[in-house]
Amino acid sequence: MDFALLTLGDTGWGDELLRGLVTTVALAVLSYLLGIVLGLIGAFGKLSGRRGIRLLAEGYTTVVRGIPTLVLVFIIFFGLEAAIGSALDAFGYTGQVFLDAFTMGVIAIGLLSGAYSTEAIRGALVAIPAGQIEAARAFGMPPRLIFRRITLPLLLRIALPSLGNVWQLTLKDTSLISVMGLTDLMRQAFVAGNSTREPFTFFLAAALLYLVVSAVTNRLFDVAERRFSRGVRRA
Amino acid sequence: MDVTVILDAIPLLIEQGLRLTLELLFLSLAVGLVFAVLIALMRLSGIPGVAHAAYAFVYFFRSTPLLVQFFLIYYGLGQFRPELQAVGLWQFFREPFWCAITALTFNTAAYTSEMIRGGIQSVPHGQIEAARACGMSRVTVFRRIVLPLAIRQALPAYSNEVVLMLHATALASTITLMEMTGLAGRIASRTFDPVSAYVAVGLIYLVITLLLTRGLKWIEWKSTAYLRPRDG
Numbered sequence: 001m002d003f004a005l006l007t008l009g010d011t012g013w014g015d016e017l018l019r020g021l022v023t024t025v026a027l028a029v030l031s032y033l034l035g036i037v038l039g040l041i042g043a044f045g046k047l048s049g050r051r052g053i054r055l056l057a058e059g060y061t062t063v064v065r066g067i068p069t070l071v072l073v074f075i076i077f078f079g080l081e082a083a084i085g086s087a088l089d090a091f092g093y094t095g096q097v098f099l100d101a102f103t104m105g106v107i108a109i110g111l112l113s114g115a116y117s118t119e120a121i122r123g124a125l126v127a128i129p130a131g132q133i134e135a136a137r138a139f140g141m142p143p144r145l146i147f148r149r150i151t152l153p154l155l156l157r158i159a160l161p162s163l164g165n166v167w168q169l170t171l172k173d174t175s176l177i178s179v180m181g182l183t184d185l186m187r188q189a190f191v192a193g194n195s196t197r198e199p200f201t202f203f204l205a206a207a208l209l210y211l212v213v214s215a216v217t218n219r220l221f222d223v224a225e226r227r228f229s230r231g232v233r234r235a
Numbered sequence: 236m237d238v239t240v241i242l243d244a245i246p247l248l249i250e251q252g253l254r255l256t257l258e259l260l261f262l263s264l265a266v267g268l269v270f271a272v273l274i275a276l277m278r279l280s281g282i283p284g285v286a287h288a289a290y291a292f293v294y295f296f297r298s299t300p301l302l303v304q305f306f307l308i309y310y311g312l313g314q315f316r317p318e319l320q321a322v323g324l325w326q327f328f329r330e331p332f333w334c335a336i337t338a339l340t341f342n343t344a345a346y347t348s349e350m351i352r353g354g355i356q357s358v359p360h361g362q363i364e365a366a367r368a369c370g371m372s373r374v375t376v377f378r379r380i381v382l383p384l385a386i387r388q389a390l391p392a393y394s395n396e397v398v399l400m401l402h403a404t405a406l407a408s409t410i411t412l413m414e415m416t417g418l419a420g421r422i423a424s425r426t427f428d429p430v431s432a433y434v435a436v437g438l439i440y441l442v443i444t445l446l447l448t449r450g451l452k453w454i455e456w457k458s459t460a461y462l463r464p465r466d467g
Contacts (some may be wrong), residue, residue, distance in 0.1 A: 005248035006262075058287060060440075063405075066439055066441040067402070067438055067440045067442075067444075068404075068438065069402065070404070070406060070408070070416060071405060071437045071440065074420075075430060075432040075433045075434060075437065078423075078429035079236065079429075079430035082430070088345065109324050163253040168298070172299070172300040173300070175303060176300075178302070179409060184377040186302060186303065186306075189303075191309075197314070199306070199311045200307065200310075200311030200312065200313075200315065201312065201314070203307040203310065203311045204311070206303055207299040210300060210303065211294075211298045213425055215298065223393040
């Protein structure tokens, strides 16, 4: 293995890998945020009193978690543009819809992340003691205020460990978008490995970069978890 | 998306791709489970070098994408072809099937070893003391008392792992294997209708997932029968 290939600058592939890493992290963060939004909607949907909404949310998580992520990515990449196109057709817009690989990647991985976030958030919502909400209502707080002051902080405290797992899963699954040609970390490692004939060196470097990002962000989640659990008495 | 393409694709996928998908799944699960027990025991052994090596293995395979692991083994090991040929392992790693099995096995071993470790640690101390008091040797205690209790404890998490592994076998298509997802790709390029092809294969995965989940729930229920009151 020739580690000089990993240096920055013209002779090494280090800067290309790092640029790929930036794309990977950006893709992961945006997908994760989209996932949280979908997760909140999905979780409240699953707990909704309306049967139709409940079934819709249930169907979303069952399908997304029931098929391989790679297959989901293929369906989104080959079908989303056409689907949006025909939806816009109904409103009288006949132009072509074009989405780049990054945007479609965010949507595909966001949908995946959202399904897992839904489960994490739903579990936390159910675990919030009813007395807390009752007490807030007894104080005369309107629903929005209750959500901001009572539900959300408790939700974060209970859901953060599982949401941390969802983040790790989201980060790792972004690598699948490289199959569709997005020049993320994985793709750069593939290209570098091909042109230098040292694929092991570059895939190992990519693996270690994923590992470092995962370790660092894990720490951040630990810090956040401690912060949101300040009020909890520990044995 | 075209319903007739989907309906044509489903039997084709099942006939020609399902077998390979299930072979990948069950072979790697079986070998992975054996490795997982060994790794869990290594981690709990308390021997400094051994426990650390097991931890490093688990950490690496849990914090890197499975796709990297596939490529590392399939494309990456080609870099060491002369060395591998010298020790006679090249025959093995030349085949995409065995590369996929290796990647899947290591991956599931890493995840499962953590479940088993948690299971072993959850075995109540009194159970082991009682077994020792009955005069069982350490190996017998492990085989008769610790392992069954640990497995029962780890079973719900393991059911989840089985489903995730089913989905992980789809990555074998990226290293040229013609399991269901790979086959769907071929159907996609032949029919010029990738969405239908992948929806078809997605439906099959969905059904297998639901069947697996049902089956595993049943095993979980059976294995905790002694905890329920006897009926009637």
